[in-house]
Amino acid sequence: MCADADPSGGRYRRRVPETETPNEALIRFDGVGMTYADGTVAVDHLDLDVAAHELLTLVGPSGSGKSTLLRMVNRLVEPTRGRVLLEGEDVARVDAARLRRGIGYVIQDVGLFPHRTVAQNVATVPGLLGWDRRRTRERVAELLTLVRLDPAVHGPRYPHELSGGQRQRVGVARALATHPKVMLMDEPFGAVDPEGRRSLQTEFRRIHDELGTTVVMVTHDIDEAVLLGDRVAVLSQGGRLEQLAPPAVVLSRPANPFVERFIGDARAVKLLRVARLARADVEPGRADRPVVVRVGEPLEAAFSALAASPEGVVGVVDDGGAAVGTLGPAGLHAALRRAVRTDEG
Incomplete structure (x- = not known):
């Protein structure tokens, strides 16, 4: 590295x-x-x-x-x-x-x-x-x-x-x-x-x-x-x-x-703090949701945002604030699975 x-x-x-x-x-x-x-x-x-x-x-x-x-x-x-x-x-x-x-x-x-x-x-x-x-x-x-x-x-x-x-x-x-x-x-x-x-x-x-x-x-x-x-x-x-x-x-x-x-x-809770949200975890589309998270933030932040969202879906933006898409429970689960698989070739 x-x-x-x-x-x-x-x-x-x-x-x-x-x-x-x-x-x-x-x-x-x-x-x-x-x-x-x-x-x-x-x-x-x-x-x-x-x-x-x-x-x-x-x-x-x-x-x-x-x-x-x-x-x-x-x-x-x-x-x-x-x-x-x-x-x-x-x-x-x-x-x-x-x-x-x-x-x-x-x-x-x-x-x-x-x-x-x-x-x-x-x-x-x-x-x-x-x-x-x-x-x-x-x-x-x-x-x-x-x-x-x-x-x-x-x-x-x-x-x-x-x-x-x-x-x-x-x-x-x-x-x-x-x-x-x-x-x-x-x-x-x-x-x-x-x-x-x-x-x-x-x-x-x-x-x-x-x-x-x-x-x-x-x-x-x-x-x-x-x-x-x-x-x-x-x-x-x-x-x-x-x-x-x-x-x-x-x-x-x-x-x-x-x-x-x-x-x-x-260990899963600790992993939420370490793993970060990637574009691949996001469903492309508009991010016009009342709760928004950013690509690159720890999954812990995404989890908290999802828990606070009335719809169970949050908007996702990039570092510049541009819309990337949305994230739901399935996307969060996929992000965790991706983190767990990081040591597989």
Whole structure:
């Protein structure tokens, strides 16, 4: 999976054919493992490629080696065997400080400097790299705007003057400051309340769609993993890779009983949140209905719209608002069946 540049705006739009396997590895875990002195295995022998522009989520229970694997990329943890390659180069051969300055890193408690303003926090790495004041100021304003914070209002504030969600947004902006090719995120939204977390997830997905930064994200929440990931890596105790696939495939075809148990009940409901309405699911014609949905929206939105429609049929429009046709229960069922079949040749 590789996002394609949008010629109209220079931005990226993720395109995720559900059966596609990435073939341009920006990050490669080559037989990596981590065993502690007491014999505890944090990560078993693991091979995994992360494609350029991909958002890969690592999900699993406590003790499955998710954070250990993530920290191998920026050398906060050194593997006891195997190699981590970044653009084909063994990270063990790269100066650690230089490596980390080129990788964005976001953690659960953000780690903002309390004595520095929001603007100064975002400018941390540009300052280390010797950017001039004008370039830094413009980049800070650009990034705060990107994460939906007003530079004039929030830039002069200190971290304690922000909500938890706002601090997390600042953390994302700081991680993106120097246009990193890779961003590592370790439970980035875990400390935020449920409503704020959903908002942050939506915003981050928008940001990734626009920038195309390669992201590896750790989460313990399967709902978050399938909502955000282009692919999902499900790990079990000791860092064993149980399944690696697009979200719809993980939900519709769990690789084994462990993955099925980890996903839990209501897989069809989760699939509604992940699968999206396509033109092929729509009955062509006029869309003059009181309730309207858009092509590309999650099937969850279409399901809610159908439930609210007095006629049991909703109109469907494209991104520009032009009529595409109508959707009824049969079309929704067909859309779900299509999502379930995504892993069949």
